[in-house]
Amino acid sequence: MSxxxxxxxxxxxxxxxxxxxxxxxxxxxxxxxxxxxxxxYARQWGxxxxxxxxxxxxxxxxxxGDPELWHALYVSNQALAIGFGIAVVVGVPVGIVLGxxxxxxxxxxxxxxxxxxxxxxxxxxxxxxxxxxxxxSRVILVTVFSIVMVxxxxxxxxxxxxxxxxxMARSFGASERQIWREILxxxxxxxxxxxxxxxxxxxxxxxxxxxxxMVSVALGGLIxxxxxxxxxxxxxxxxxxxxxxxxxxxxxxxxxxxxxxxWARTNSAKDPR
Amino acid sequence: MIEISGLHKSFVGQDGSTVNALDDVNLTVNExxxxxxxxxxxxxxxxxxxxIAGLIGWDSGDIVIDGQPVRGPGPDRSMVFQNFALMPWxxxxxxxxxxxxxxxxxxxxxxxxxxxxxxxxxxxxxxxxRPGELSGGMQQRVGIARALAVRPKVLLMDExxxxxxxxxxxxxxxxxxxxxxxxxxxxxxxxxxxxxxVLLGDRVVLMSARPGRIAEIVxxxxxxxxxxxxxxxxxxxxxxxxxxxxxxRLRDMHEEHRDVRAGVTA
Numbered sequence: 001m002s003x004x005x006x007x008x009x010x011x012x013x014x015x016x017x018x019x020x021x022x023x024x025x026x027x028x029x030x031x032x033x034x035x036x037x038x039x040x041y042a043r044q045w046g047x048x049x050x051x052x053x054x055x056x057x058x059x060x061x062x063x064x065g066d067p068e069l070w071h072a073l074y075v076s077n078q079a080l081a082i083g084f085g086i087a088v089v090v091g092v093p094v095g096i097v098l099g100x101x102x103x104x105x106x107x108x109x110x111x112x113x114x115x116x117x118x119x120x121x122x123x124x125x126x127x128x129x130x131x132x133x134x135x136x137s138r139v140i141l142v143t144v145f146s147i148v149m150v151x152x153x154x155x156x157x158x159x160x161x162x163x164x165x166x167x168m169a170r171s172f173g174a175s176e177r178q179i180w181r182e183i184l185x186x187x188x189x190x191x192x193x194x195x196x197x198x199x200x201x202x203x204x205x206x207x208x209x210x211x212x213x214m215v216s217v218a219l220g221g222l223i224x225x226x227x228x229x230x231x232x233x234x235x236x237x238x239x240x241x242x243x244x245x246x247x248x249x250x251x252x253x254x255x256x257x258x259x260x261x262x263w264a265r266t267n268s269a270k271d272p273r
Numbered sequence: 274m275i276e277i278s279g280l281h282k283s284f285v286g287q288d289g290s291t292v293n294a295l296d297d298v299n300l301t302v303n304e305x306x307x308x309x310x311x312x313x314x315x316x317x318x319x320x321x322x323x324x325i326a327g328l329i330g331w332d333s334g335d336i337v338i339d340g341q342p343v344r345g346p347g348p349d350r351s352m353v354f355q356n357f358a359l360m361p362w363x364x365x366x367x368x369x370x371x372x373x374x375x376x377x378x379x380x381x382x383x384x385x386x387x388x389x390x391x392x393x394x395x396x397x398x399x400x401x402x403r404p405g406e407l408s409g410g411m412q413q414r415v416g417i418a419r420a421l422a423v424r425p426k427v428l429l430m431d432e433x434x435x436x437x438x439x440x441x442x443x444x445x446x447x448x449x450x451x452x453x454x455x456x457x458x459x460x461x462x463x464x465x466x467x468x469x470x471v472l473l474g475d476r477v478v479l480m481s482a483r484p485g486r487i488a489e490i491v492x493x494x495x496x497x498x499x500x501x502x503x504x505x506x507x508x509x510x511x512x513x514x515x516x517x518x519x520x521x522r523l524r525d526m527h528e529e530h531r532d533v534r535a536g537v538t539a
Contacts, residue, residue: 162356162358164354164356164358165358165360167328167354167358168352168354168358169371169375170328170346171326171327171328171346171350171351171352172346172351172371172372172375172376172423173346173347173348173375173376174375178375182360182371182375183360186360186362186363187360187362189362261362263361263362263403263405264361
């Protein structure tokens with residue numbers, strides 16, 4: 001070809017090229033493989049509790065038209081919204097303070113680690129025994145599930161702020177308050193946003209687990225009910241809807257992260273020096 | 274004028290021993306002088322600069338600027354950092370305006386002056402870019418603009434061109450000289466490059482390490498202005514002679530230091 005030598009003319013990237021470069025086709029491909037394997041497996045060896053892929057999809061749509069599901073979603077998400085809201089409102093300041101004052105961290109580190117590794121399911125009976133089956137115990141569990149991620153990441157964020165920037169601010173006469181507002185908080189923001197996103201994932205898990213294990217209401221209650229009645233397609237359909245909600249929430253969090261901290265991406269994409 | 278007398282500063286090292294970072298440092302920096310400080314790494318030159326900046330305390334001695342003893346950072350001084358110390362989340366404009374904002378300059382004035390300085394350092398058109406989108410040399414131009422924006426009497430520079438490549442370094446040296454020649458400004462410039470110390474300075478303060486002391490102050494008699502052709506300055510006989518002399522002294526220091534260490538182990 002004649003273009004082998006010399007500089008290549010600037011060219012718009014072709015449609016195929018752009019499709020191959022984006023993540024979408026790979027995601028679709030994995031999903032198709034997954035769906036086919038599921039369908040084949042369920043048809044060959046499936047029993048009462050393993051519906052086919054097609055049945056599950058049909059059941060999902062059926063559920064979406066069912067007011068009972070929407071009510072369950074509403075009830076479950078109450079606990080999620082309040083519990084996760086508390087996790088953010090409490091977790092971010094706690095994490096920031098721990099990051100700035102290492103002495104406090106020495107006291108708290110062991111408890112944070114305990115929170116990180118404790119199988120939360122184990123504390124649910126205790127929780128229910130002390131505060132009952134109501135909204136409170138569900139809210140508390142969602143908070144406990146998600147707050148660690150928020151605290152740990154906020155702490156890391158503050159600790160990761162370049163000490164050179166603090167020195168710079170001080171050299172221009174910045175007060176301690178100005179250093180907080182102008183350097184520490186913006187510097188920690190990318191990690192805080194990551195903590196919020198990861199915490200959100202754990203909050204959704206917490207929301208479902210507490211309903212499944214102890215407080216049989218809302219979405220968890222639906223799952224248990226369908227399981228009890230051997231209505232496998234509806235059971236899986238409910239899970240699909242929960243998954244879809246979680247994915248949606250995490251995408252929203254990721255979008256906020258990008259909007260609020262665009263520099264964090266410019267930096268990671270490029271060598272810092 | 275900066276008068277430093279009997280300055281001592283020691284640190285406790287990791288092994289518990291005391292390190293004399295600065296030991297009886299006496300130095301006078303004249304009004305509008307360009308003073309360069311040269312020495313091996315660990316000789317306390319950055320400690321000296323930070324003490325003048327008011328960022329760290331010291332054990333004994335005095336630093337007095339125009340009759341006022343230094344007690345902390347002040348509006349008469351500003352600093353340029355080796356690693357640029359730019360806020361990655363802020364635009365070039367906001368980074369340049371940062372010092373003025375900390376010192377309570379109003380928004381309109383801040384913005385106007387920031388734009389003027391961005392132009393001075395040759396970054397017009399980059400006002401809305403973030404540091405991550407700039408090269409190292411451009412980032413340090415932002416750092417210099419930020420420091421000049423607060424109209425300091427003394428500009429403190431801590432190996433400002435140590436992290437940029439050779440060609441960029443040359444250009445920045447020329448531009449810095451051009452800026453300094455055009456205004457009333459005292460500069461204290463830390464470097465580990467003999468060439469840079471001689472090209473830029475009116476005098477070169479040569480420091481020795483452990484303890485950090487002033488070994489010698491070498492005057493640099495080459496004519497000003499030098500900014501129009503820094504290359505010609507670098508070929509002049511005086512330049513060659515002074516750098517050769519500084520190299521001899523640095524090598525002697527290195528050997529003394531090695532002998533001392535050998536004596537300890539023998």
